Amino acid sequence: MTTLLERILPTVQKPARYVGGEYNQIVKDKAQVDVRVAFCFPDTYEIGMSNLGMRILYGVMNNQPDVWCERVFAPWGDMEEQMRKHNLPLWALESHDPVKDFDLIAFTVGYEMSYANILNMLNLAQVPLHAADRHDLKNIVFAGGACMYNPEPLADFIDFFSLGEGEDSTVEILDLYRKAKAEHWTKDQFLLEVSKIEGMYVPSFYEHTYNEDGTLKAITPKNGAPKTVTKRIVHDLDHAYYPTKDIVPSTEIVHDRTNLEVFRGCIRGCRFCQAGFTYRPLRPRSVEVLTRQAKEALEDSGNHEITLSSLSTSDYKQLEELANDLLDYCAPRKINLSLPSLRADNFSRELMEKVQKVRKSGLTFAPEAGTQRLRDAINKNVTEEEVLETCATAFEGGWSSVKLYFMLGLPTETDEDVLGIADLVYKILKTWREKATNRKRGCRISVATAYFVPKPFTPFQWEAQISPEEYTRRQRLLKEHMPAKSVDYKWHESSLSRLEAVLARGDRRLGAVLEHAVLHGAKLDGWDEYFRYDLWLDAFQACGIDPDFYTRERSEDELLPWDTIDVGVRKQFLQKERKAAYASTITPDCRTQCTGCGANLLYPEGPCDA
Amino acid sequence: MRRILFEKTGNGIWISHLDLMRILQRAFRRSGILLKHTQGFNPHAFVSLALPLSVGTASRCELLDFELAESEAAVDTSSLPERLNAALPDGIHCVLGYDGGRKLKELTHLQVEVRLEYDQGVPAGAVDAIDSLFHGETLVVEKRSKNGPVEQDILPMIQELIVSQEDGNTVLLSAVICAQNPSLNPDLLAKAVSTHLPDLAPDFAKSMRIEMLTQDGTPFR
Ligand code: SF4
Numbered sequence: 001m002t003t004l005l006e007r008i009l010p011t012v013q014k015p016a017r018y019v020g021g022e023y024n025q026i027v028k029d030k031a032q033v034d035v036r037v038a039f040c041f042p043d044t045y046e047i048g049m050s051n052l053g054m055r056i057l058y059g060v061m062n063n064q065p066d067v068w069c070e071r072v073f074a075p076w077g078d079m080e081e082q083m084r085k086h087n088l089p090l091w092a093l094e095s096h097d098p099v100k101d102f103d104l105i106a107f108t109v110g111y112e113m114s115y116a117n118i119l120n121m122l123n124l125a126q127v128p129l130h131a132a133d134r135h136d137l138k139n140i141v142f143a144g145g146a147c148m149y150n151p152e153p154l155a156d157f158i159d160f161f162s163l164g165e166g167e168d169s170t171v172e173i174l175d176l177y178r179k180a181k182a183e184h185w186t187k188d189q190f191l192l193e194v195s196k197i198e199g200m201y202v203p204s205f206y207e208h209t210y211n212e213d214g215t216l217k218a219i220t221p222k223n224g225a226p227k228t229v230t231k232r233i234v235h236d237l238d239h240a241y242y243p244t245k246d247i248v249p250s251t252e253i254v255h256d257r258t259n260l261e262v263f264r265g266c267i268r269g270c271r272f273c274q275a276g277f278t279y280r281p282l283r284p285r286s287v288e289v290l291t292r293q294a295k296e297a298l299e300d301s302g303n304h305e306i307t308l309s310s311l312s313t314s315d316y317k318q319l320e321e322l323a324n325d326l327l328d329y330c331a332p333r334k335i336n337l338s339l340p341s342l343r344a345d346n347f348s349r350e351l352m353e354k355v356q357k358v359r360k361s362g363l364t365f366a367p368e369a370g371t372q373r374l375r376d377a378i379n380k381n382v383t384e385e386e387v388l389e390t391c392a393t394a395f396e397g398g399w400s401s402v403k404l405y406f407m408l409g410l411p412t413e414t415d416e417d418v419l420g421i422a423d424l425v426y427k428i429l430k431t432w433r434e435k436a437t438n439r440k441r442g443c444r445i446s447v448a449t450a451y452f453v454p455k456p457f458t459p460f461q462w463e464a465q466i467s468p469e470e471y472t473r474r475q476r477l478l479k480e481h482m483p484a485k486s487v488d489y490k491w492h493e494s495s496l497s498r499l500e501a502v503l504a505r506g507d508r509r510l511g512a513v514l515e516h517a518v519l520h521g522a523k524l525d526g527w528d529e530y531f532r533y534d535l536w537l538d539a540f541q542a543c544g545i546d547p548d549f550y551t552r553e554r555s556e557d558e559l560l561p562w563d564t565i566d567v568g569v570r571k572q573f574l575q576k577e578r579k580a581a582y583a584s585t586i587t588p589d590c591r592t593q594c595t596g597c598g599a600n601l602l603y604p605e606g607p608c609d610a
Numbered sequence: 611m612r613r614i615l616f617e618k619t620g621n622g623i624w625i626s627h628l629d630l631m632r633i634l635q636r637a638f639r640r641s642g643i644l645l646k647h648t649q650g651f652n653p654h655a656f657v658s659l660a661l662p663l664s665v666g667t668a669s670r671c672e673l674l675d676f677e678l679a680e681s682e683a684a685v686d687t688s689s690l691p692e693r694l695n696a697a698l699p700d701g702i703h704c705v706l707g708y709d710g711g712r713k714l715k716e717l718t719h720l721q722v723e724v725r726l727e728y729d730q731g732v733p734a735g736a737v738d739a740i741d742s743l744f745h746g747e748t749l750v751v752e753k754r755s756k757n758g759p760v761e762q763d764i765l766p767m768i769q770e771l772i773v774s775q776e777d778g779n780t781v782l783l784s785a786v787i788c789a790q791n792p793s794l795n796p797d798l799l800a801k802a803v804s805t806h807l808p809d810l811a812p813d814f815a816k817s818m819r820i821e822m823l824t825q826d827g828t829p830f831r
Contacts, residue, residue, distance in 0.1 A: 001729075001780070002727060006816075009624055009666065010665070014626075015665065016624040016626065016629060016665075018624075019624055020621065020700075021620070021621030021622070021699050021700030023637075023640075023697065023699045248699075250625050250629055250633055250699045251626070251629045252629060252632070299642075300640065302635075302637065302639030302697065303639075304636075
């Protein structure tokens, strides 16, 4: 007879994403392994399987012979409905065993809008939400990932956080767990020992007290926990694990291609960008290693496309050499090499033409702000001249579509800056009229504006987020002035970015809000189909919490919820950068001059960017 | 033209037609076998699947027609299943590879099996009642189509149908049905039972293609 899952599958969309069985998935004999890990990505299969971090750690964990790490993703709404109706607990793809049977439940978290999914997945797994309600060594829940540098909103639910890059520390966690299980430790004993591993943050070991005005008064470590926890980094990228025998999904995912990580960190220091600071210090991979990894991964996966995925790929010193080596391999095999997030300032025509030989793709720029003054204030080193020159070259070369990304609500932004966006678009159109060689299809410009969200560990971590009303006013102002013809202007809704801003700089009192929202149906907030702001507003109200408290400007001497965490970049450096922003002063990139952010102290073998 | 006969079972049955096309093309790449491609910016491989299978239906008889790049002229098609199987996901399994083969229009019938599952055990008299249902004058079933549901007499499309009890919980329908022009979706056999014998509506039904047949009843290859 068929299983319950088999009976449900014909009733849901894209059933292939729920059964595993893909090429290169790792299956072990459960009787032969000591530790089973349910590795959860708090979004759909299509998003999670596109995440390089998850693929790396899946390989790292499964490289341990006595550990079996399996994948778990958030179900789409139709599947969730069936699971709840039939009381089918969330399962892992490889074995189809329920998540609640696993030793460790790990989450990799990339963005705030997936917090609800974490709780919803625990709930669907029938695992108690609160860390305090899980008493045993079984079902220890831990989390890490790019978005876990202020993990406070999740403090009630997660037993411990693994900060920074997990290649080395995850192995240490598994070693400790293996010992704990063999020696029948209590959960408390295990957490105590975990807190001694560098980079591990056990939130229940820190007591947070508040002032009358709601701000944090003190963070008091208990049980001998360290006052600050410093993130971990991989010291030698050339020797770090990279998955060349990688799972090839049987169904279409968002980024269905081989991802090559050319370096970690970013030389730029854009003042709004959290990753730009939290990924420091800068560590490149060598061309030889990258070329070898590319060939191995492409050969093994049969992928038709490869991309270089790093924060600012075009800053890779040997990009020409790497691109040439890759093209030599890809072109005869009809493999498409795509180079995303190329910056206007060093996008060479020659390179563009080479890439074009394999396939024609569009031009993308992220000037982020409309005027040079504001671009200087946010340290986005893109000039109008460079954008227009690159466009001219591209239009002459037959390109006709341009995508532009901006933010509204950046600190110090005025209406003049907003209108500067429309002005830049006009100039690009004019350039097209003058230079285009391929006029058949017309010029297509798409412009997208996002609502600025101040993030922890950036120079703007103390800034207010402008109000939704003010954001909407600026967005309409821009819309009115945008040349309508051949420009496709899209903007983000304010509610999602408002919520993101609350969660990004939230404290642990938001746990109650998260729980209320999820238990009343919040999930998949990153998807228009499911995002319901009303559920969140109800939750804030029910918990007596004012979201505006979290989007306000913070004083520089206020104790911040994430002050326990050390990402390498020093607070004084961020303060100095904030002042520079007010003066519209550019800070040179790390290649021109080290400006002493402090991240190099994590990397004694340095220097950065060598 | 070269042809491969493959099976789609287990986890593989949830893979859609489009995804399967991509999987097969990638499997060629992974095995280091170059398919023949069209020219141009967006090259397509010369591959096609006969009679698309609906998601959730298993099959022991799927066909892939393809051509290899000129550089691969020496490749022996009969060696391909083994090479491809090492590169395919769970549930997609190549059985046979050969050159040429009959023209698709000669594929007229499919032998299928439909399993009707009864969680509380097969009701008494079910086999006989279902047998009579499929051996009456007409058997009208509602079928989804582009213009909404349409009523259709499915009996003319059933060449042969044997009802038996497979185990305590399962009734097996073993049938030969029309494969194309018109084709009969085997799921409609279970639907006919649920529609006309509501007391014998199964708790779950699943279908499987067993063999492709030509007009004279021999296997299509
Ligand atoms: S230490 Fe210097 S070079 Fe390294 S990331 Fe910081 S500012 Fe850049």
